[in-house]
Each structure stands twice: as structure tokens, then as C-alpha cells.
Amino acid sequence: MYIMSGPQPSERVGLTQGLGPYAATAVVAGTIIGTGIFLVPSLMLAHVGSPVRVVEVWIVAGVLSLFGALGYAELGAALPQAGGEYVYLREAYGPGMGFLYGWTQFVVAKAASIATIATGFLLYATYFFPGLARVIWELPGASREHASVFRLTGLQLGAAVLILLLSGLNVLGVRRSGAVQTGFTAAKLGVLAILIGFGLTSGHGSFDHFRSAVPVSAGTTATSGFLLATVSALWAYDGWNNLSMVAGEVKDPRRNMPLALIAGFLLVLAVYLLANLAYFYVLAPAEAVGTNTIAVDAARRFLGSSGGTFVAVGVLVSTFASLNGSILSGSRIPYAQAQDQLLPGALARVHPRYRTPHVAILAQAVLAGAFALTGAYEALYTKAIYSEWIFYLLVTAGLLILRRKRPDLPRPYRVWGYPVIPLAFVTLAVLLLADTLRERPADALWSLGLVASGVPAYFVWRAFSAHPARNH
Numbered sequence: 001m002y003i004m005s006g007p008q009p010s011e012r013v014g015l016t017q018g019l020g021p022y023a024a025t026a027v028v029a030g031t032i033i034g035t036g037i038f039l040v041p042s043l044m045l046a047h048v049g050s051p052v053r054v055v056e057v058w059i060v061a062g063v064l065s066l067f068g069a070l071g072y073a074e075l076g077a078a079l080p081q082a083g084g085e086y087v088y089l090r091e092a093y094g095p096g097m098g099f100l101y102g103w104t105q106f107v108v109a110k111a112a113s114i115a116t117i118a119t120g121f122l123l124y125a126t127y128f129f130p131g132l133a134r135v136i137w138e139l140p141g142a143s144r145e146h147a148s149v150f151r152l153t154g155l156q157l158g159a160a161v162l163i164l165l166l167s168g169l170n171v172l173g174v175r176r177s178g179a180v181q182t183g184f185t186a187a188k189l190g191v192l193a194i195l196i197g198f199g200l201t202s203g204h205g206s207f208d209h210f211r212s213a214v215p216v217s218a219g220t221t222a223t224s225g226f227l228l229a230t231v232s233a234l235w236a237y238d239g240w241n242n243l244s245m246v247a248g249e250v251k252d253p254r255r256n257m258p259l260a261l262i263a264g265f266l267l268v269l270a271v272y273l274l275a276n277l278a279y280f281y282v283l284a285p286a287e288a289v290g291t292n293t294i295a296v297d298a299a300r301r302f303l304g305s306s307g308g309t310f311v312a313v314g315v316l317v318s319t320f321a322s323l324n325g326s327i328l329s330g331s332r333i334p335y336a337q338a339q340d341q342l343l344p345g346a347l348a349r350v351h352p353r354y355r356t357p358h359v360a361i362l363a364q365a366v367l368a369g370a371f372a373l374t375g376a377y378e379a380l381y382t383k384a385i386y387s388e389w390i391f392y393l394l395v396t397a398g399l400l401i402l403r404r405k406r407p408d409l410p411r412p413y414r415v416w417g418y419p420v421i422p423l424a425f426v427t428l429a430v431l432l433l434a435d436t437l438r439e440r441p442a443d444a445l446w447s448l449g450l451v452a453s454g455v456p457a458y459f460v461w462r463a464f465s466a467h468p469a470r471n472h
Contacts, residue, residue, distance in 0.1 A: 001427060005366070005368070007201070009362045012082075015465070018257075019250045019251060020251050020256070021251070021259060021260060022112075023255045024250050024251075024256050024257070024259075024260035024264075025259075025262070025263050025264045025266075025267070026186075026264075026321075027113060027325050027328065027329065028239075028240060028260055028261055028264025028268075028299075029189070029265075029267050029268050029319040030184065030322060030325045031174070031189060031239035031265040031321075031322055031325035031326055031329065032040060032236075032237060032238070032240055032264070032268045032322075033188060033189075033192075033237070033271065033318055033321075033322065034117060034240040034318060034319055034322035035117070035120045035124075035315060035318065035319055036120065036232075036234075036236025036237075036238075036270075037192075037236055037272055037275055037295075037318075038293070038294070038296075038311070038314075038315050038318070039274065039293070039294070039295075040233065040235065040236050041054060041275075041276055041279055041280075041288070041294050042288050042289055042290075042291055042294045043229075043232050044057055044229040044232050044233065045214065045289045046214075046216065046217050046286060046289050047216060047220060047225040047228045047229040047232075048225050048229045049213045049214055049215065049216045049225070049307065050212070050213040050214075050224060050285065051209060051210045051276070051280035051285060052210050052212075053226075053229075053287075054229065054276060054280070055276055057226065057229040057230055057233050057235055058269075058273055058276060059273070059446055060230060060233075061233035061234050061235065061237055062228050062233075062269040062272070062273075062434075063267065064177050064230075064234070064425065064428055064429075065237045065240050065424040066239070066265055066266075067396075067421050067422070067428075068392055068425050069240045069241075069261050069262065069265045070173055070261075070262070070397060070415045070416060070421055070422075071396045071399045071415050071421070071422045071425060072084075072240075072241055072261060072395070072396075073257060073258035073261045073413055074258070074263060074399060074413055074414055074415045075088045075395070075398075075402075076253065076257035076258065076261065076413075077253065077258050077397055077411065077412050077413040077415075078254075078402075078409050078410060078411045079091060079292075080250065080253030080257060080391050081150075082334065082338065083177075084241065084329075084333070084336075085101055085105075085241060085333075085391060085395050085411050086098050086101050086102045086105075086333050086336050086337060086381055087336060087393060087396050088398050088399075088402075089101050089338070089391070089395060089398060091261070091394075091398070091406070092397075092398030092399075092401045092405070093394070093398065095342060096339065096458055098337070098340070098342070099454065099457075099458045099461070100451065100454040100455065100458065101327065101333075101338065101348075101391050101394075102333050102334065102336075102342065103386050103453075103454035103457055103458070104336040104450060104451050104454055105330065105333050105388075106251040106330075106333055106334045106337075106343075106364070106367070106371050108384055108387075108450060109368035109384040109387055109388055110140070110326070110330035110333065110364065110368075111330075111368040111370075111371050112140055112384050113322065113326060113330075113369050113384070114163060114326050114327060114330065114364070114368035114371075115159060115163070115310075115368045115369070115371035115372040117319055117322050117323045117326060118159035118160075118162045118163050118323055118368070119155060119159040119372055120315075120319050121157070121162060121319040121323060122154075122155045122158045122159050122161070122162070122321060124312050124319065124363070125157070125314045127220070127279050127308070127309070127312040129441055131154065132153070132154035132155055132158055133153060133154065133155060133441075134152050134153060134154055134156060135151050135152070136152045136154060137151075137152045137443070138151040138152065139151075140334035142376075143176070148189050148205045151223040152373065153240060156372055156373050156374075157373070159369075159372035160369040160370075160372040160373050162323070163323075163327070163365050163368045163369050163372060164365050164369060165238075165361060165363070166323060166324055166327050167327055167331075167361050167365035169324070170324075170327050170328050170356065170361050171351065171354060171356055171358045171362070172354055172356070173355070173356060175353045183318055184317055184321035184324065184433050186412045187317045187321075188293070188314065188317045188321055189267075189271065189317040191310075191313070191314035191316060191317060191318070192271055192275060192314065192318075195275065195278060195295065195298075195299060195310075195311070195314065196274045196277075197276045198302050198303065199278030199279070199281060199282050199299075199302060199359065200274075200277065200281055202277050202282075202302040203424075204282055204301050204302040205282040205301070205302075206281070206284075207281060207282070209280050209281060209283070209284050209285060210280060210281075212285045212286075213285060214286055214289045218219055219426070223375065223440055224435075227432070227436070227439060228439065229470075230432070231385075231432075231436065233390075233431075234385075235385060236272070237268070238385065239322070239325070239326070240261070240264075240265050240268075240387070241392065241395075249453055255308065255412070257371075257413070257459060258413040262426060263416045271393050275295075279294050279295065281300055282298040283297060283300060283301065283322065284303045294426065295310060295311045295314075295315070296308050296311045297313070301310045303335060305407070309372070313385065314411040327361070327364070327365070327368075330364055331357055331360045331361040331363075331364045332360070333345045334363065334364065334413075335347055335357035335360040337347055338360070342458075342461065343461075346362060347360045348357045361407055383443045383446045383447045383450070384447065384450070385447075386433070386443060386444050386447035386448075387447040387448075387450055387451050388432065389429060389432065390435060390448075390451060392429060393425075393426055393429040393430065393433070394430070396422050397422075397426050399415070399422050400419060400422055400423070400426075401419075403419075
């Protein structure tokens with residue numbers, strides 16, 4: 001067997017268990033609440049036609065995500081190791097499936113997600129610094145129809161720099177990044193609390209708005225509209241799985257993992273429902289469906305001209321915390337894979353002073369920064385969401401497998417309603433993936449191809465690792 005360079009298991013410096021229950025809950029809430037709650041309600045309204053239906057979609061998508069989080073809570077308490085889903089898939093299906101997941105997350109899905117969040121931060125920063133949107137450099141096209149092949153703007157460059165800076169913060173130590181996560185999550189929840197409180201009590205709205213409706217998007221049926229709106233809501237909820245990736249750094253993980261997952265998600269669900277009630281109380285459906293910045297328009301209604309500034313600052317705070325949480329959690333996937341010799345051993349190195357997987361963090365930063373510079377990451381991330389839900393399904397099915405395969409595994413927390421809840425999640429996830437394949441075949445097939453590319457990569461890596469010249 002090829003022995004990787006870098007510290008061997010007996011010599012490795014362990015990760016610091018520096019995330020307490022509040023910081024762990026902040027990782028859950030902070031990585032879920034990003035830009036989605038400020039953007040997607042109007043898109044959901046266009047698909048389903050009425051605010052009441054939008055609220056129904058939030059509840060359905062929230063219950064589906066909560067079912068998944070409950071299964072992850074059992075797995076996180078039973079297998080409290082860095083790497084989260086990678087560890088669960090490896091234990092349930094073997095190293096090949098673990099590699100496939102890690103490949104998809106590290107090479108594309110997580111890096112593109114981080115790039116998307118960083119650029120979202122810069123997009124809202126243009127509210128204060130409009131010059132960020134200017135073109136810095138462009139590569140001319142070959143024809144008038146293609147005036148430029150590539151454009152580099154301040155948005156792209158700023159997003160790449162932001163990723164590098166926050167990655168550097170994460171290298172300095174999990175306690176520092178955990179403290180940042182707790183502080184910014186508290187700040188964003190405070191901003192949303194003010195938005196919700198003023199929106200519902202200012203008297204600048206009407207509950208009659210919930211009895212009104214608008215025409216749905218052309219060609220949309222009731223079923224397909226509900227599905228498309230659900231996909232939007234699931235995107236806003238995405239991130240509930242991130243705490244499992246840093247389980248090895250959570251204090252008393254067998255107690256705090258399930259507590260943080262459940263408490264963090266229920267907090268997010270409550271905030272999302274209240275925020276939507278405030279939006280549609282203040283704005284009539286005809287007004288809400290016609291904007292891409294529903295939170296800004298609602299705030300302007302009851303806060304006047306300062307409303308736009310207030311919400312822009314809130315989105316910046318929210319996005320910063322989400323980006324920090326994604327960088328913190330995502331880097332632990334290649335770290336765990338490298339420990340199992342499924343990626344280069346350098347990615348398993350822990351900084352001797354800060355006790356963080358610094359090489360994995362920096363490698364992730366390079367990939368995410370590259371996506372940010374291309375400017376094409378948003379479409380890529382939309383497709384990668386489909387591949388992420390494939391693994392959400394497989395992880396939850398793995399919970400059922402591990403109950404049979406590893407009955408002796410310590411389980412300080414067992415999922416409520418077993419096996420109904422995990423089976424319901426698996427069934428609904430299958431239906432969601434199948435309907436998405438029917439409604440958006442190009443995106444779904446692209447994602448399936450992305451996942452499948454990890455199969456030959458796995459066998460190439462195994463052949464490379466077993467090469468006689470490297471067995472020393």
C-alpha cells in the first residue's frame with residue numbers, strides 16, 4: 001500500500017474540539033440563513049400564485065429538510081468524526097461511495113457554493129460601492145455576436161479575495177472562526193428580528209394580502225409550480241448538513257450534535273416563516289411578484305429611504321456568516337478523505353500551531369476562488385444542488401443500512417419515528433429528484449454526469465496509490 005507523505009496516524013496532531021453547543025448551533029443556523037430568504041419568496045410566489053401557498057411550500061420543504069436533519073443527528077452522534085457525510089457513506093457503503101461523495105463536494109459542489117455565496121456578498125456590496133461592477137479586463141470575442149469571451153469585474157476579483165481572506169481566518173483556528181460564526185449569526189438574526197418585528201407591527205400592511213393571488217408563470221401547472229417553488233425553498237434551507245462535517249471539533253459531540261442540528265434548524269424554520277409573513281403582510285402579491293429584492297422593497301415600505309440600506313447591511317452580515325460556515329465545514333471533507341488515503345496525504349496535515357487542516361482549507365480556497373473568477377459558478381451551483389440531494393438521499397438510506405450492519409454502534413441519539421421518518425425522507429427525495437429530472441433534464445443530467453465522473457477518478461486514484469514505485 002502506498003503510504004502518503006505527511007504525518008502518519010500515530011503522529012497526527014488531533015483537531016481541537018473547540019465548538020460548544022452555541023457555536024455548533026450557530027454553524028447550523030449561520031450556514032442555512034444566507035441570501036435565499038432575501039431573494040426567493042417572490043420567485044416562489046410566481047410559481048404558486050398566492051402567499052398562502054408560498055407559506056405551505058416553506059412548511060413542506062422545512063419538514064422534508066428537518067426529516068433529513070433528524071437522520072443526520074443520529075449519524076453525527078454515533079460517528080462524531082470530521083468529514084460528516086463522507087464518513088457516513090464510507091461506513092454504510094464502503095470507501096468507493098465515500099470517495100464519490102468527497103470528489104463531488106471538493107472538486108465542484110462545495111467550491112462552487114462558496115464562490116456563489118462570496119459573489120452574493122459582493123453583489124450586495126455594490127449597493128454601497130457601485131464601482132465594483134465595472135469591468136477590469138476582458139478578452140475580446142471572435143465576432144460581433146460574441147463581443148467578449150471573458151470579462152473580469154470587481155465582483156469576481158473581490159469574491160476571490162474574500163474567499164482567501166476568510167480561509168486564512170479559518171486556518172488561524174476553529175475557536176476564532178467559531179467565535180466569528182456565533183457573532184455574525186447573532187447579528188443576522190437580530191437584523192431579521194427587527195425586519196420581522198417592524199414589518200408585522202408597523203401598520204404599513206394588510207393581512208388581506210394573504211387572500212389575494214397573482215397569475216402563475218406561463219406553462220406552469222399546480223404540481224410543477226409547487227415542485228419548482230419547493231426546489232427554491234430547499235435551496236434556501238440548504239446547509240442543514242454542514243455541522244456533521246466538523247463533528248470531530250464539537251465538544252461532547254454525542255450530546256451537542258443532535259441538539260445543535262435540531263435547535264438550529266427549528267430556529268431557521270421559525271425565522272423563515274415569520275419573515276415571509278412580514279413580506280406578504282407589507283407587500284401585496286402583485287408588488288411582491290414583480291421584484292427580485294422583496295426584503296428591500298418591504299423594508300422601504302415601513303422604514304422609508306433608510307430601508308434599502310438597512311436590508312443591504314443585513315444581507316451582507318447574513319452572507320458573511322454563511323460564507324464563513326461553508327468554508328469551515330467544507331474543508332473537512334478532503335481532510336477526512338486524505339486521512340483514509342483517498343486523496344493526497346498533504347490534505348490531512350494539521351497545522352502544528354493552530355491545529356486546523358490548513359492545506360485542505362487552502363486547497364478549497366484555490367478551487368472556490370477559481371470558480372469566483374470565472375463568473376460561471378452560479379449556473380454550476382444550480383446544477384450541483386441536484387447532486388447534493390442525491391447524497392442526502394444516500395446518507396439517509398445509509399442510516400437504515402447501518403442499523404442492520406452495525407447494530408452494536410453506540411447511538412446516544414436515535415432518530416424519532418424510526419423507520420418512518422428516514423423512509424419518508426428517502427421516498428420524498430426520490431420523488432423530488434425524479435420530478436426535477438423531468439422538469440429540468442439538462443441540469444439534472446449534467447449533475448448526474450458530474451457525480452459519475454468520480455467513478456473513473458476513484459479507480460485511477462487506487463491504481464496510482466498502489467503503484468510499486470510509490471510503495472515506500
